Amino acid sequence: MGIKERREREKSERRESILKAAIRVYDKEGYHAITMEKIAEAAELSRATLYLYFKTKDEIFIHAILSYSDFFRERLEKVYAGCAETKDDLLKNLWFTFIEFYEKDRPSFNVTLYFHQSEMIRNLPENLRIMLDHSGTRIYESLSKIMAYGIGQGVFRESNPKTLAEVVWTSFLGIIHLENSKHAMSRKPHLAVTWQLALEMLSKGILKSH
Amino acid sequence: MGIKERREREKSERRESILKAAIRVYDKEGYHAITMEKIAEAAELSRATLYLYFKTKDEIFIHAILSYSDFFRERLEKVYAGCAETKDDLLKNLWFTFIEFYEKDRPSFNVTLYFHQSEMIRNLPENLRIMLDHSGTRIYESLSKIMAYGIGQGVFRESNPKTLAEVVWTSFLGIIHLENSKHAMSRKPHLAVTWQLALEMLSKGILKSH
Amino acid sequence: MGIKERREREKSERRESILKAAIRVYDKEGYHAITMEKIAEAAELSRATLYLYFKTKDEIFIHAILSYSDFFRERLEKVYAGCAETKDDLLKNLWFTFIEFYEKDRPSFNVTLYFHQSEMIRNLPENLRIMLDHSGTRIYESLSKIMAYGIGQGVFRESNPKTLAEVVWTSFLGIIHLENSKHAMSRKPHLAVTWQLALEMLSKGILKSH
Amino acid sequence: MGIKERREREKSERRESILKAAIRVYDKEGYHAITMEKIAEAAELSRATLYLYFKTKDEIFIHAILSYSDFFRERLEKVYAGCAETKDDLLKNLWFTFIEFYEKDRPSFNVTLYFHQSEMIRNLPENLRIMLDHSGTRIYESLSKIMAYGIGQGVFRESNPKTLAEVVWTSFLGIIHLENSKHAMSRKPHLAVTWQLALEMLSKGILKSH
DNA sequence: AATGAATGAGGTTTCATTCAT
DNA sequence: TATGAATGAAACCTCATTCAT
Numbered sequence: 001m002g003i004k005e006r007r008e009r010e011k012s013e014r015r016e017s018i019l020k021a022a023i024r025v026y027d028k029e030g031y032h033a034i035t036m037e038k039i040a041e042a043a044e045l046s047r048a049t050l051y052l053y054f055k056t057k058d059e060i061f062i063h064a065i066l067s068y069s070d071f072f073r074e075r076l077e078k079v080y081a082g083c084a085e086t087k088d089d090l091l092k093n094l095w096f097t098f099i100e101f102y103e104k105d106r107p108s109f110n111v112t113l114y115f116h117q118s119e120m121i122r123n124l125p126e127n128l129r130i131m132l133d134h135s136g137t138r139i140y141e142s143l144s145k146i147m148a149y150g151i152g153q154g155v156f157r158e159s160n161p162k163t164l165a166e167v168v169w170t171s172f173l174g175i176i177h178l179e180n181s182k183h184a185m186s187r188k189p190h191l192a193v194t195w196q197l198a199l200e201m202l203s204k205g206i207l208k209s210h
Numbered sequence: 211m212g213i214k215e216r217r218e219r220e221k222s223e224r225r226e227s228i229l230k231a232a233i234r235v236y237d238k239e240g241y242h243a244i245t246m247e248k249i250a251e252a253a254e255l256s257r258a259t260l261y262l263y264f265k266t267k268d269e270i271f272i273h274a275i276l277s278y279s280d281f282f283r284e285r286l287e288k289v290y291a292g293c294a295e296t297k298d299d300l301l302k303n304l305w306f307t308f309i310e311f312y313e314k315d316r317p318s319f320n321v322t323l324y325f326h327q328s329e330m331i332r333n334l335p336e337n338l339r340i341m342l343d344h345s346g347t348r349i350y351e352s353l354s355k356i357m358a359y360g361i362g363q364g365v366f367r368e369s370n371p372k373t374l375a376e377v378v379w380t381s382f383l384g385i386i387h388l389e390n391s392k393h394a395m396s397r398k399p400h401l402a403v404t405w406q407l408a409l410e411m412l413s414k415g416i417l418k419s420h
Numbered sequence: 421m422g423i424k425e426r427r428e429r430e431k432s433e434r435r436e437s438i439l440k441a442a443i444r445v446y447d448k449e450g451y452h453a454i455t456m457e458k459i460a461e462a463a464e465l466s467r468a469t470l471y472l473y474f475k476t477k478d479e480i481f482i483h484a485i486l487s488y489s490d491f492f493r494e495r496l497e498k499v500y501a502g503c504a505e506t507k508d509d510l511l512k513n514l515w516f517t518f519i520e521f522y523e524k525d526r527p528s529f530n531v532t533l534y535f536h537q538s539e540m541i542r543n544l545p546e547n548l549r550i551m552l553d554h555s556g557t558r559i560y561e562s563l564s565k566i567m568a569y570g571i572g573q574g575v576f577r578e579s580n581p582k583t584l585a586e587v588v589w590t591s592f593l594g595i596i597h598l599e600n601s602k603h604a605m606s607r608k609p610h611l612a613v614t615w616q617l618a619l620e621m622l623s624k625g626i627l628k629s630h
Numbered sequence: 631m632g633i634k635e636r637r638e639r640e641k642s643e644r645r646e647s648i649l650k651a652a653i654r655v656y657d658k659e660g661y662h663a664i665t666m667e668k669i670a671e672a673a674e675l676s677r678a679t680l681y682l683y684f685k686t687k688d689e690i691f692i693h694a695i696l697s698y699s700d701f702f703r704e705r706l707e708k709v710y711a712g713c714a715e716t717k718d719d720l721l722k723n724l725w726f727t728f729i730e731f732y733e734k735d736r737p738s739f740n741v742t743l744y745f746h747q748s749e750m751i752r753n754l755p756e757n758l759r760i761m762l763d764h765s766g767t768r769i770y771e772s773l774s775k776i777m778a779y780g781i782g783q784g785v786f787r788e789s790n791p792k793t794l795a796e797v798v799w800t801s802f803l804g805i806i807h808l809e810n811s812k813h814a815m816s817r818k819p820h821l822a823v824t825w826q827l828a829l830e831m832l833s834k835g836i837l838k839s840h
Numbered sequence: 841a842a843t844g845a846a847t848g849a850g851g852t853t854t855c856a857t858t859c860a861t
Numbered sequence: 862t863a864t865g866a867a868t869g870a871a872a873c874c875t876c877a878t879t880c881a882t
Contacts, residue, residue: 011841030332036877046843048879057877091416110328117387118394119324122240133395156416159407163400166388167381167408168416174384177327178376184328185343190373197369198377205415206301206366206378213861217865224866245851256868261853423882427844434845450752455872466847471874534749537807538740538814542660553815577834579827583820586808587828591797594804597747598796604751605763610793617789618797622831624787666856676864678858687856 015053018043019064026061027107031114062128065115068108069135072101076142083149090150091168095199098172110180113173140165171198225263228253229274236271237317241324272338275325278318279345285311286352293359300360301378305409308382320390323383350375381408435473438463439484446481447527451534482548485535488528489555495521496562503569510570511588515619518592530600533593560585591618645683648673649694656691657737661744692758695745698738699765705731706772713779720780721798725829728802740810743803770795801828 021043025034036057040047054060079086079097086093102109114120116136121129143165150156156164175198179191231253235244246267250257264270289296289307296303312319324330326346331339353375360366366374385408389401441463445454456477460467474480499506499517506513522529534540536556541549563585570576576584595618599611651673655664666687670677684690709716709727716723732739744750746766751759773795780786786794805828809821 030329032329032333035875047877048843048845049841051878052841114327114329116391117324117327118320118390119240119242121391121394123242129395133397136391136395157411157414159410160403163404163407164411164416166385166400166404167411170384170388170404171377171381171408172384173387174380174382175376177383177387178380180328181326181331181346184331185339185346187343190376193370194373194376194380197373198381201367201369201374201377201412201415203415203417204367205411205413206374207413221866246853247851257852258854258868258870259866262866267852431844450749452749452753456874457872467873468847468849468875469845472845475874477873530748534747536811537744537747538810539660539662539744541811541814543662549815553817556811556815577831579830580823583824583827584831586805586820586824587801587831590804590808590824591801591828592804593807594800594802595796597803597807598800600748601746601751601766604748605759605766607763610796613790614793614796614800617793618801620789621787621794621797624834665854677856678864678866679862681857682862 011053015063018045018050018053018060019067022060023064023107023111026111026114056125058124058128061111061115062124062131064108065112066131066135068105068112069139073138073142075101076139076146080142080146080149083146083153087153088155090146090153090155091203092199094146094168095172095195095202098169099195102176109176113176113180140169143169168202171202225273228255228260228263228270229277232270233274233317233321236321236324266335268334268338271321271325272334272341274318275322276341276345278315278322279349282311283348283352286349286356290352290356290359293356293363297363298365300356300363300365301413302409304356304378305382305405305412308379309405312386319386323386323390350379353379378412381412435483438465438470438473438480439487442480443484443527443531446531446534451531476545478544478548481531481535482544482551484528485532486551486555488525488532489559492521493558493562496559496566500562500566500569503566503573507573508575510566510573510575511623512619514566514588515592515615515622518589519615522596529596533596533600560589563589588622591622641683645693648675648680648683648690649697652690653694653737653741656741656744686755688754688758691741691745692754692761694738695742696761696765698735698742699769702731703768703772706769706776710772710776710779713776713783717783718785720776720783720785721833722829724776724798725802725825725832728799729825732806739806743806743810770799773799798832801832 018039022034022039025038025042029038034057036047036050039057039060040050043050050060054063075097079094082093083090115124115132121132124132140162144161147156147161147164147168151158151161151164172195175191175194179189179194182189228249232244232249235248235252239248244267246257246260249267249270250260253260260270264273285307289304292303293300325334325342331342334342350372354371357366357374357378358371361368361371361374382405385401385404389399389404392399438459442454442459445458445462449458454477456467456470459477459480460470463470470480474483495517499514502513503510535544535552541552544552560582564581567576567584567588568581571578571581571584592615595611595614599609599614602609648669652664652669655668655672659668664687666677666680669687669690670680673680680690684693705727709724712723713720745762751762754762770792774791777786777791777794777798781788781791781794802825805821805824809819809824812819
């Protein structure tokens with residue numbers, strides 16, 4: 001039935017708009033300042049209505065993260081699919097994919113980062129924690145596949161692909177943590193420069209002689 | 211008079227014990243779960259007494275962090291002082307200093323990391339934010355000095371010392387973020403392994419041919 | 421739509437009932453003893469609900485006062501409107517209006533008196549202080565108009581109407597202060613007698629002809 | 631013994647200085663803002679020391695008031711003693727005594743006024759309440775004597791002396807309440823003018839001959 | 841489906857007062 | 862005598878969540 005489908009679609013759109021509203025509020029005021037009231041306001045709905053779409057406040061954010069993470073994973077899979085063509089530039093390519101992805105939707109990226117902290121995770125109910133864990137794990141799986149490919153092709157040094165994935169990805173995230181911190185301190189950001197050097201150092205190593 | 215000095219000492223010890231108690235609570239339950247009540251309990255004092263030593267809850271943590279950071283900086287200065295003897299192993303030496311420092315008092319390290327998030331920073335009153343900022347800045351200054359030395363000695367590749375400091379330090383922190391997250395997810399940690407590989411990759415580079 | 425109007429009306433009634441509850445609590449226990457808890461109890465609501473209607477505790481009282489003062493001013497305006505008929509009895513008429521008004525709702529009168537103390541005023545946030553000031557000022561304006569009329573008509577002695585208003589009104593209030601004090605001391609009140617004499621003394625002096 | 635007496639005297643002086651400190655704090659910040667801490671600071675003593683001289687915070691103020699009231703009563707008794715010489719100017723003389731007394735030490739006057747409110751009285755423990763009541767009563771006794779004299783001498787109209795005392799005294803106090811309120815509202819005071827008119831109005835009415 | 845109204849459960853902070861030295 | 866240190870008792874306010882319409 002067309003009607004039923006329309007209903008579904010509308011419902012789905014409404015959910016989506018709530019997620020966007022939540023992210024918007026986070027971006028403007030930070031997690032602490034977020035209240036259901038503010039999300040509702042941003043979504044132009046009433047507080048009570050939010051509960052028709054999500055059971056709890058945390059659920060809203062987890063869903064926002066999941067959808068965002070899925071999107072990221074798809075992007076990584078594309079990188080993997082294009083590995084053959086990239087070859088020597090695989091690391092560089094991956095790194096730029098990170099950057100591009102971050103730049104496209106910083107608020108969502110930051111929420112995701114924020115919820116992946118132990119502090120947040122610990123306070124999540126079991127079911128949400130598991131969902132979050134899965135989404136994180138899948139990212140690493142995709143990354144690991146790429147690493148494994150690079151190692152197999154002799155592009156990357158011999159090493160455990162999973163661990164290598166962690167090293168590269170946490171290097172990237174570490175820089176973002178730092179820059180966010182700088183931003184909050186009202187200090188000048190150096191994102192591009194730091195990323196550039198990080199990539200270089202990861203690529204060729206910090207030590208001059210090897 | 212000895213009495214006055216004893217008083218001073220006791221007061222200082224009491225402050226210290228409150229800071230420790232706060233860290234302990236954080237370690238066990240996380241920031242969200244912390245209440246003055248719980249800190250008081252852990253310190254075996256009444257809630258009101260805490261306010262004799264610190265004006266607000268955040269102040270407690272900031273002071274804990276400052277004292278911890280100072281300690282770290284001293285450690286870094288020692289590394290700097292011993293640069294000449296280290297020479298080629300400078301990066302390795304630094305990295306192990308990080309690890310050693312982290313291992314010695316994880317809870318304090320984690321609190322520090324936690325408060326350096328934008329989320330926390332944003333919600334700090336001006337004065338505490340500035341204190342926190344200073345302490346962070348000084349760490350980077352010490353690190354930068356070491357980097358500058360390494361670059362000057364031809365041990366490290368030509369690069370901006372400050373940026374290099376950021377790259378190395380955020381690599382380290384990124385891994386800790388990851389491991390904390392794993393811990394919260396009840397997953398198996400690989401700290402040592404990841405650190406090891408990260409050091410290797412930073413040292414020699416990820417790419418096989420250069 | 422009728423529904424919307426009903427909602428509005430109910431909301432307004434609920435506000436009113438909270439104001440009444442607050443006054444009731446004040447009357448029974450005095451300002452010091454008042455807590456949001458007690459007001460809530462008296463209004464048969466939860467503490468949190470009160471905050472849906474008023475932002476702070478003081479706001480509750482200020483609104484009670486404002487509505488009461490407005491009412492008083494209307495009453496004074498009626499006296500003014502009827503000045504012509506009253507003529508020689510203007511002062512007496514006014515004085516009985518005071519009494520009647522006081523008698524009708526002592527608790528509200530006393531709250532108003534209480535908040536007009538410097539002590540209370542000083543501790544009010546700017547916005548509430550201004551509201552309170554306005555309401556007080558308007559009372560004096562109405563009174564002054566009446567005085568001006570009386571002076572113009574040659575009923576009252578030549579004098580500054582505003583100042584005359586202050587003299588008469590503070591005479592009345594002074595007596596109430598005294599009686600309240602007696603009441604609190606569990607001593608016998610003499611309100612009627614004192615008022616009577618005060619009026620007499622004021623009359624013989626204020627009236628031009630004797 | 632001289633030593634014992636010196637001790638007594640010092641103790642008494644110390645008490646006095648605490649009372650003064652309390653009044654000073656009240657004058658600067660108002661009753662709400664007063665804490666034992668602030669009084670102690672103003673008296674250059676420690677908080678605990680205050681309790682060596684006064685059992686509770688309220689006791690401090692009550693004693694300040696009592697001493698001030700006694701002083702006032704003495705002043706009134708002098709007026710009474712000089713009644714014969716004053717004769718026709720008795721009311722005027724009395725009124726100026728009020729003013730002079732008020733002007734000499736406004737803070738003390740205001741504290742006294744403040745504590746004579748029902749709100750304060752109600753929250754006083756039995757014993758202090760009684761002390762306060764006595765002091766107030768004695769003032770009225772003195773005033774009544776003066777009134778009775780005036781009536782007896784045919785200067786004042788025939789009336790109940792006690793009631794007349796109340797009328798005159800509350801007229802005066804009412805004006806002070808008003809002026810304090812104005813002050814707190816940052817509005818221009820008219821104390822002198824209002825007093826002047828009040829006296830005039832009271833005079834022409836109170837005096838038998840006109 | 842949408843919402844206005846209501847609430848329970850806390851958390852931070854302040855202060856008068858006590859007590860051991 | 863003087864005081865530093867400690868505390869119990871409150872009070873205000875916020876917010877996620879539920880419910881009746």
